[in-house]
Amino acid sequence: MVSAETPIRIGIxxxxxxYEFGGAIASFVERLGPTVxxxxxxxxxxxxxxxxxxxxxxxxxxxxxxxxVAALAETDVDRIFVPVVTSHESGRVFPCxxxxxxxxIVRALRVCDAGRLxxxxxxxxxxxxxxxxxxxxGRALGASDEEIxxxxxxxxxxxxxxxxxxxxxxxxxxxxxxxxxxxADPWMNGSLVDRLEDLGCASLTGTDIGIPLSPDGxxxxxxxxxxxxxxxxxxxxxxxxxxxxxxLAFNCGPDGDIAGHLARTxxxxxxxxxxxxxxxxxxxxxxxxxxxxxxxRTSASRVAATGGxx
Amino acid sequence: xxxxxxxxxxxxxxxxxxxxxxxxxLVAPPAINTAMATKGIETAHPFLCFSGKLVLGxxxxxxxxxxxxxxxxxxxxxxxCRCADTSEYLEGAFGxxxxxxxxxxxxxxxxxxxxxxxxxxxxxxxxxxxxxRAYAMFCGKVDLLFKIEKQCTALRCLSSEPQAVQxxxxxxxxxxxxxxxxxxxxxxxxxxxxxxxxLPRRSxxxxxxxxxxxxxxxxxxxxxxxxxxxxxxxxxxxxxxRSGFRLLAxxxxxxxxxxxxxxxDYLHDEPSTSEIFSCAHALEFAEEGxxxxxxxxxxxxxxxxxxxxxLQRVAQDAGIPLLSLSIGxxxxxxxxxxxxxxxxxxxxEKRASKRRIHTVxxxxxxx
Numbered sequence: 001m002v003s004a005e006t007p008i009r010i011g012i013x014x015x016x017x018x019y020e021f022g023g024a025i026a027s028f029v030e031r032l033g034p035t036v037x038x039x040x041x042x043x044x045x046x047x048x049x050x051x052x053x054x055x056x057x058x059x060x061x062x063x064x065x066x067x068x069v070a071a072l073a074e075t076d077v078d079r080i081f082v083p084v085v086t087s088h089e090s091g092r093v094f095p096c097x098x099x100x101x102x103x104x105i106v107r108a109l110r111v112c113d114a115g116r117l118x119x120x121x122x123x124x125x126x127x128x129x130x131x132x133x134x135x136x137x138g139r140a141l142g143a144s145d146e147e148i149x150x151x152x153x154x155x156x157x158x159x160x161x162x163x164x165x166x167x168x169x170x171x172x173x174x175x176x177x178x179x180x181x182x183x184a185d186p187w188m189n190g191s192l193v194d195r196l197e198d199l200g201c202a203s204l205t206g207t208d209i210g211i212p213l214s215p216d217g218x219x220x221x222x223x224x225x226x227x228x229x230x231x232x233x234x235x236x237x238x239x240x241x242x243x244x245x246x247x248l249a250f251n252c253g254p255d256g257d258i259a260g261h262l263a264r265t266x267x268x269x270x271x272x273x274x275x276x277x278x279x280x281x282x283x284x285x286x287x288x289x290x291x292x293x294x295x296x297r298t299s300a301s302r303v304a305a306t307g308g309x310x
Numbered sequence: 311x312x313x314x315x316x317x318x319x320x321x322x323x324x325x326x327x328x329x330x331x332x333x334x335x336l337v338a339p340p341a342i343n344t345a346m347a348t349k350g351i352e353t354a355h356p357f358l359c360f361s362g363k364l365v366l367g368x369x370x371x372x373x374x375x376x377x378x379x380x381x382x383x384x385x386x387x388x389x390x391c392r393c394a395d396t397s398e399y400l401e402g403a404f405g406x407x408x409x410x411x412x413x414x415x416x417x418x419x420x421x422x423x424x425x426x427x428x429x430x431x432x433x434x435x436x437x438x439x440x441x442x443r444a445y446a447m448f449c450g451k452v453d454l455l456f457k458i459e460k461q462c463t464a465l466r467c468l469s470s471e472p473q474a475v476q477x478x479x480x481x482x483x484x485x486x487x488x489x490x491x492x493x494x495x496x497x498x499x500x501x502x503x504x505x506x507x508x509l510p511r512r513s514x515x516x517x518x519x520x521x522x523x524x525x526x527x528x529x530x531x532x533x534x535x536x537x538x539x540x541x542x543x544x545x546x547x548x549x550x551x552r553s554g555f556r557l558l559a560x561x562x563x564x565x566x567x568x569x570x571x572x573x574x575d576y577l578h579d580e581p582s583t584s585e586i587f588s589c590a591h592a593l594e595f596a597e598e599g600x601x602x603x604x605x606x607x608x609x610x611x612x613x614x615x616x617x618x619x620x621l622q623r624v625a626q627d628a629g630i631p632l633l634s635l636s637i638g639x640x641x642x643x644x645x646x647x648x649x650x651x652x653x654x655x656x657x658x659e660k661r662a663s664k665r666r667i668h669t670v671x672x673x674x675x676x677x
Contacts (some may be wrong), residue, residue: 055619057609087580095613097615098616104581105578107623109619250358253612257357257358
């Protein structure tokens with residue numbers, strides 16, 4: 001398959017798992033030979049397609065995900081990649097149920113012909129897909145273990161550099177916490193990073209400061225809730241960070257469970273933005289502006305107080 | 311010492327049995343009512359499942375009565391959902407309002423884990439033997455409670471004296487609660503079988519047969535939601551469900567394998583036990599000629615919400631009517647009654663039209 005003259009075209013939804021694993025699946029598949037076709041960035045049309053198909057009470061990101069698969073189904077891709085995330089290597093934390101059932105949901109909704117779906121079961125660990133996970137993906141594409149071995153990604157250390165860069169930034173710094181597919185998808189988060197930039201703020205995410213996908217030691221059951229919690233605690237403890245925005249998807253059980261805990265324990269100003277299909281850009285902007293105003297005033301009064309003392 | 315817990319239907323009786331083996335005791339949880347549900351909704355984050363909100367409301371009501379030491383039965387692992395290791399977060403939710411509140415998890419993914427939990431809660435003197443006896447009592451009582459509930463629901467449809475069935479159920483539950491030996495449980499079980507057999511039967515067969523699948527937490531909520539659903543039995547409708555905490559607790563990969571195989575066309579690798587049960591049992595009900603399937607789950611229940619499209623597909627493929635009842639914050643008894651009535655009407659009409667078609671075919675054949 002890998003050496004075929006016309007490589008097959010593999011569609012990968014630019015949603016949930018794509019962001020969660022930092023695009024690792026797409027790069028890996030490309031290195032194996034097939035042509036990767038990513039669905040377009042999330043937009044109104046994609047979301048509307050998903051929303052029409054998915055039951056109301058499933059969380060906001062699942063609706064977007066199904067929309068991405070529907071968009072790919074209309075293209076000429078040969079196969080559409082919907083991996084089944086099964087379990088964490090440690091056996092102590094778990095992915096949430098809807099994320100483990102993406103393939104079943106897509107298949108049951110008949111978003112596309114079941115024969116076009118590629119649904120290998122993959123395991124993950126703190127850093128993303130495990131070697132076994134990549135093996136499973138590669139084998140689903142018909143690659144040999146040797147080809148898979150050559151295509152495996154190298155570990156990266158980019159996270160710490162970003163943290164170091166932001167520490168020297170004079171602008172107010174806003175920490176952003178939440179599941180990676182909310183933090184990294186501008187449509188889902190209402191272009192939060194750009195809006196903060198426009199308001200003169202820098203931003204820093206859990207991934208930027210090297211928080212693993214599934215940190216250990218929180219006692220939490222769901223791995224991305226643990227990621228949110230640990231990122232929140234770390235950003236709260238960083239002097240350079242002035243405030244934290246918590247992105248919470250509508251009806252997300254795991255992060256809903258810790259929302260109250262975060263509100264009680266985070267000492268810095270915290271803004272919880274619930275993201276749902278009814279969000280209006282104007283309302284979102286107003287809340288972000290109000291939060292940045294609050295941060296500015298808090299910083300100004302702190303400077304004034306410190307100046308008074310010295 | 312008297313502890314408290316949430317009810318899980320009548321399963322608190324089994325938790326109490328476990329504690330009594332260890333020299334502890336448990337107060338009976340109050341029946342869940344609207345005020346309690348409201349307390350839970352106010353306490354919980356909006357995205358917590360409705361079952362979780364009912365649990366929090368029931369816990370808060372007991373805290374207001376002065377109880378402080380809570381125990382909760384939970385395993386760890388993929389089956390555990392959100393109740394796993396939540397002590398710290400429960401203490402966060404209630405600790406500020408109720409001085410001295412503590413939450414202790416009993417149960418564990420393995421015998422070693424369960425023993426460690428019992429020792430950390432009740433002292434290092436708990437021996438392996440005590441742990442074994444306590445869990446044997448828990449499992450024995452959970453089994454018997456499941457049997458009593460299931461048979462009594464069936465008898466409400468099959469017997470001509472539903473009030474006698476209710477009386478039998480009450481006495482049986484009391485006996486299970488009082489019994490503290492395995493032999494005693496066996497005797498209660500035998501007594502119950504004989505008493506159930508003596509109840510007079512209706513002459514007419516059930517008018518309809520409805521299978522229930524769904525989230526084990528909401529299926530075990532017997533005070534309001536399931537009480538109304540099971541009342542269908544008194545109208546001569548045979549109600550069956552094949553899931554529950556008993557089966558969740560007893561599931562092993564070997565036992566689940568045939569059910570998982572049955573769901574192969576609908577569920578991919580590694581589904582949770584609750585998902586396997588719901589999908590496999592819906593398929594069983596369809597194959598066994600049941601008239602309809604009720605899918606009951608709490609709004610916000612992640613496994614069951616993710617499963618809903620799958621069950622809709624199962625029902626379409628099998629040609630069996632499916633009613634999904636999502637029970638949430640805005641649950642109203644009248645709304646539930648209306649939907650159930652409409653579903654029963656639809657099933658009755660479907661059965662009648664099938665009979666009419668059969669009669670016409672038979673008549674044509676005879677001609």
